[in-house]
Amino acid sequence: MFENLSERLERSFKILKGEGKITEINVAETLKDVRRALLDADVNYKVAKQFTDTVKQKAMGMNVLTAIKPSQLMVKIVHDELTELMGGKAVELNLENRPAIILMSGLQGSGKTTFTGKLAKMLKDRQHKKPLLVACDVYRPAAIEQLKVVAETVGVDVYTEEGNKNVVEIAQNAIRKAKQESYTVVIVDTAGRLAVDEEMMNEISNLKQAINPDETLFVVDSMTGQDAVNTAKEFNDRLDFDGVVLTKLDGDTRGGAALSIRTVVTKPIKFVGTGEKMEAIDVFHPERMADRILGMGDVVSLVERAQQQFDEKQARELEKKIRKNKFDFNDFMAQIQQIKKMGNIKELAGMIPGVGKALKDVDIDDNAFKGIEAIINSMTPKERSNPDIINQSRKIRIAKGSGTKLEEVNRLLKQFDQTKKMMKMVSGMDKGKMAQMAAAMKNMKRP
Structure with a gap:
């Protein structure tokens, strides 16, 4: 990006x-x-x-x-x-009403249905809301089924009416259900439409008027570049939406939409989609995006993503194990899973100042941990809990079982041992020593 x-x-x-x-x-x-x-x-x-x-x-x-x-x-x-x-500062969703109603709009293929699931997951996990998704795309084959799959993936409910083509009726019935069953957010997924299709534009205008949403979001594929800005303007003229969602910002995009859209439609960019995973959604922070564009990294967003995956109880237990020198491959695997949930590895590395530029021409596959996971999964439960027992014959067996080479197994064991020592050293330091170490590293001259 x-x-x-x-x-x-x-x-x-x-x-x-x-x-x-x-x-x-x-x-x-x-x-x-x-x-x-x-x-x-x-x-x-x-x-x-x-x-x-x-x-x-x-x-x-x-x-x-x-x-x-x-x-x-x-x-x-x-x-x-x-x-x-790009707007000056982040603009939050208006979710004061109960239930708060969010209406999704956009072109076909812009990623509305996927983003609907991502938004529901974010509201459920980060804000402890109880979302209900509503299937109002009654035209595209398998659209309702797709929303059901998305809803199941993120662990939320979905309201559908098979055979009913009246989107206003469907949405109103869903809102009624939400009020009766204490849902806190209703997200209405609609069909993709062209701004020049008068009949379809009238349909979504009527739907908006009928349900009076707290938020109307326009979802646009950022890879369409300048066309995204033009389409946003046409939709805004008809719908007067509240905010923009830019999807596929992780793709091969030149980023012009993010820089132009706010000025052209005078509506804030509220969210960006940064990958295929359901966790790959970020609140749009103009200042942080400016940092990234100018190669300054984005440490704040990196820390926030880490905190979202951070389990305080698990962290305390892990610290105890490290202090007792009992950190094992089960813990190592758990840390890998948490890192993977944070998003694309290259994007995460790019949030560290100076690293993005260094990795510009380096291809980091999202499956970077695949070989490590295969090796760990080929260990017996006893070996994962007691890495010290892994001798030469066990290494050969693990290499064969994981489809890797013996050198790769040896390399992982060496890296694990170094990581273990470093974690023990850091956990044993008091705050004073850590401050001294940080100051010393800061004052070190580059070679």
């Missing part, structure tokens, strides 16, 4: 490196390159021009402090303007 734009912007800022001060000439040259980078990322031309004009105006009006280089100042200005361009 945004890799090409990040690289282009970094090149643009290099024009100012070595310059003693910001002048109209070197700013103009830098921003010309920035504008090209934005246009190449499929940002709307008017948005790109307005953006660079604003940055130029602010840059020329600033005094460069002795301690700050012109390129650093330009990065700061661009960062602030990117944040503002």
Whole structure:
């Protein structure tokens, strides 16, 4: 996501490196390159021009402090303007009513049904809501079945009326059921439609008027680039939706939709889909996205994802085992599962400042842990609990059982042993020693 734009912007800022001060000439040259980078990322031309004009105006009006280089100042200005361009701050869902009603809209294939499941899971797991999904796509073959599968996957209920084509009736009946059975959120999944299809647009307009949703969300595939912005505008003119959802931001997308859509439709981007897994949904934070675009990482989002998978009781038990030097392969496997739930491995690594750039051309498969899992699963319960008993003959058997080489088994055992020692050393430190260690690492010079 945004890799090409990040690289282009970094090149643009290099024009100012070595310059003693910001002048109209070197700013103009830098921003010309920035504008090209934005246009190449499929940002709307008017948005790109307005953006660079604003940055130029602010840059020329600033005094460069002795301690700050012109390129650093330009990065700061661009960062602030990117944040503002994408909305300034995150906008939450309005879920005050009981039940709160969310209406989904969008084109065919934009990922509405999948996102409906992701949103339900997020509200259930993170906000302890009780969602009810409503199947109002009565046209697409197997659409109702797909929503049932999604609902079962995320562990929520779904309301359907087989044979009924009246979406207003279906939605109203579902809301009635939700009130009777204490559901706190109703998410209405609708059929994909084109803005030029008058009959279908009238249907969703009538549905919105009939159920008066607390939130109407427009789901758009970010890979459609500038078309996504145009479609959003057409839908907004008819529906006056409350927010945008950008799906497939993990794909081969240039990111222009995320940078243009807020300006064109004046509605906030509320969520982004970042992968195929049901956990792959993020609240859209403009400032954090600006950090990622400029290669600064996104540590806050990384920590939040870790906390979502964090089990306090399990962590306390794990700490006790580490202190007693009883950390085993069962614990190791549990940690792998938690990391996998956090999302795409390359994306997670890219949230660490500086790492995203280093991994730009490195292909990290989502199945990166597959070989490790196969080796651990080929161990007996006794071996997983007591790794010290794994001798040469056991290693050969584990390698054959997991379809791996003996060297791979040896490598995993060595890595496990090193991890175990490091975890014991860190858990045995008091806060004072850890602070000293952190300070020492900070002061170390790079080779």
